[in-house]
Amino acid sequence: MPSSRASKKAHSSRADGIVTLEQVAARAGVSPSTVSRILNGTASVSAEKKAAVDEAIRALGFRPNPVARGLAGGRTMSVGVVTQRIASPFYGEALSGIEVELEQAGYVPLFVSGNWRETDERKAIETLLSRRVDGFIVLAGRLGNAELREITQGLPLVIVGRQGETLPGQRMFCLCIDNRLGARRATEHLIGLGHRRIALLLGDALHEDSAERRDGYLDALAAAGLAVDPDLIVQGDYNEASGVVAVSHLLERQVPFTAMFSSNDQMAYGAVLALARRNIRVPDEVSIVGFDDLMMSRYTMPPLTTVGHSVYDVGVQAARAMLALLGGDTPQADLPQPELVVRESSRRLSR
Amino acid sequence: MPSSRASKKAHSSRADGIVTLEQVAARAGVSPSTVSRILNGTASVSAEKKAAVDEAIRALGFRPNPVARGLAGGRTMSVGVVTQRIASPFYGEALSGIEVELEQAGYVPLFVSGNWRETDERKAIETLLSRRVDGFIVLAGRLGNAELREITQGLPLVIVGRQGETLPGQRMFCLCIDNRLGARRATEHLIGLGHRRIALLLGDALHEDSAERRDGYLDALAAAGLAVDPDLIVQGDYNEASGVVAVSHLLERQVPFTAMFSSNDQMAYGAVLALARRNIRVPDEVSIVGFDDLMMSRYTMPPLTTVGHSVYDVGVQAARAMLALLGGDTPQADLPQPELVVRESSRRLSR
DNA sequence: TTGTAGGCGTTATCAT
């Protein structure tokens, strides 16, 4: 049952609460174009008319219709956000930051999940494209930077968690935390506590940051003059369950170790559990340090020592970069360095 | 630098990859309205033309533009989702379910956070309204059902986690889990393990479900003929930190207890931590049961016994209900009963 | 069953 068509032009008010730009113009005694100009700052308008229009806008409670705007001007005031899993404890925080920051500028994020699958990511981007988003923020994922740049049709693009070439003039920006430094600090912390046999729990091999965090681990060992024991390095995939599995394998292989650096907090949770299953206590017998400082890490048992880098802020920065691109400016990265957060899962090696 | 206007009508192809309905019509040798009718099933069309149009759509890779659709017909193929905190470990799961289910029908969710604040919720709904969403899914929140029904302008509305009057003909539907039953099962589990002094950690008093879960707890005690000790009931707010605080108070007051039912998993995490701070082990000295069965609860130490009700499925059902409303049907609730998931935070009372 | 024409609310082009 479609609502009947609106009257044939010239409606000063409508049944629903929708106020149009046209009504504002009428009330202010100017043309719609002028109102539009004022709204967008597209051209200079006499202070007098501007005042009248502002008054009318306020009086009528007018809010521009993003849908109509999208059709007419191409700006939908929405930015597509490709996340991998919307419920991820890690990226979820970033989404919050993105949302808050975009909102301040009147933009709305459209979240679509890529599920760590190329095909899904492509589909997500297509969906977003068909919704005429004004730009893209991509959180990690499988697609390469080059391909991303291509399928996003030249729209402003911010990639999070990917080493970026950030070619100027390409309306594209890469934002990533210093994984290597963070991992190094985590490992140095353990070394400083007297640990020598420090296991490394790798993240998903397909993530760039996994390799970076590994390198940070290696840096720390090298700086301390410690040899690398390949047997101490086990593979995970960044999920909790993989931490359980990897550590179980390590224990089965009877490789002795007194500490472990896990490439992220989630796997660290799994690691603690796997150790507990064998009655190995953390930190009494094995120290563990994670990476990410998820909210949850304050409440695990024991509370997790980890590397913090405010995922929320990453989101904020990503949104800010997008806003800059949207405004034709060049974004400035301003991520704080990752910092070690010492809690209770690590302690001095008892001899 | 706006892109130049498209040519003056009659463009068989365009520079960008955008294929319009008009082009499809041209290629199929029919009028645009016919294509539109086929797309929307608005009227019957001869099989012949339908075939031609389908072919053209496929050949051209045409995808209807939701923005234009929104302007013209009022359907934007997007539904507004008011969540309280997008990064919530609890609601995040529901968002996933909503996203997946809506996508299948070609809808896209627009997530906006209400931050557990009436004003923010109102603003969120206004934003969504101005984006011309086709319907609303509201996850909990502070606004009353009546007010929600009012400010959502009669659009299809699905409310999650709120006892619903689900007035027929109102295009509104309430979906909620059986909190009372779940809480009762959790408490009965503890009673069955021999516990008699069972503390209750309440959730935010402003949430309906907090009262419901309390009632389930009371039901279980009553059924077992156990007296209610008000001293054993402490207030939290559903966040981890409140679990720490509440349990600390309880311990300071020296009220003896051997088990605790926490109104949600997050507070249970905090409770475990608070107990550990006093060297009270779970489950050796105190058993704990949570509610929600968050992903994380498999990996806490110890893994948490809790009441599961697949938050993801709640999201799926909410989306399904929305789709039904959108299609003019009456939604059918089909949430499974909450089930107890026994893990390792609860054990038989040792005498 | 099918086509034509007008309109959805805004922006952009082209005059003035």
Added chain:
DNA sequence: ATGATAACGCCTACAA
């Protein structure tokens, strides 16, 4: 600086 006017891509009342 300001105002008509024509799109934007699609839907639908109306006519055929």
